[in-house]
Amino acid sequence: MTIWYLQMHGAPARSETTPEGVSVARVRSPSTHFYRYLYETVGGPWLWVERRRMPDEELAAIILDTDVHLYVVYEGGAPAGYFELDGRQPLEVEIAYFGLMPEQIGKGLGRWMMQECLARAWALPDVARVWVHTCSLDHPRALSNYERAGMVRYDVREETVWDPRPLPISPR
Numbered sequence: 001m002t003i004w005y006l007q008m009h010g011a012p013a014r015s016e017t018t019p020e021g022v023s024v025a026r027v028r029s030p031s032t033h034f035y036r037y038l039y040e041t042v043g044g045p046w047l048w049v050e051r052r053r054m055p056d057e058e059l060a061a062i063i064l065d066t067d068v069h070l071y072v073v074y075e076g077g078a079p080a081g082y083f084e085l086d087g088r089q090p091l092e093v094e095i096a097y098f099g100l101m102p103e104q105i106g107k108g109l110g111r112w113m114m115q116e117c118l119a120r121a122w123a124l125p126d127v128a129r130v131w132v133h134t135c136s137l138d139h140p141r142a143l144s145n146y147e148r149a150g151m152v153r154y155d156v157r158e159e160t161v162w163d164p165r166p167l168p169i170s171p172r
Contacts, residue, residue: 006151007131011122042099095132
């Protein structure tokens with residue numbers, strides 16, 4: 001698997017307007033059940049497994065941290081995607097997770113959502129850098145979406161990972 005690391009050191013200009021019927025809301029105290037719904041639905045096709053194997057208590061400690069910000073994008077009142085901003089490290093924000101519900105892919109919502117994600121990241125206090133990593137297991141347009149938004153690659157790594165599909169992936 002190839003992993004690309006991208007970053008930016010200043011807020012980009014916005015060019016996309018909010019699509020009709022689309023809104024975004026911060027979820028301040030997400031339940032692990034709701035978080036797992038988002039994570040598993042968005043990440044399932046891309047083999048997101050790290051947090052699926054995480055015990056509820058460990059997951060809750062992350063998602064309930066006051067420096068971790070979860071945003072859900074809604075289209076027509078239904079969840080269309082989400083992004084998670086991790087500001088636990090001084091002066092930086094990691095886009096920890098970003099993605100669309102499978103039925104929303106290909107409708108043009110991803111570009112707007114990326115701009116919204118970056119605007120929310122740069123609105124946090126004392127941010128000098130926003131960064132993300134994506135990999136060759138992610139959506140084929142993920143890397144180009146980040147670069148189109150103004151993020152620049154600063155590292156590339158190759159890793160060998162086990163295929164999680166034949167394994168039980170949830171401790172519940």
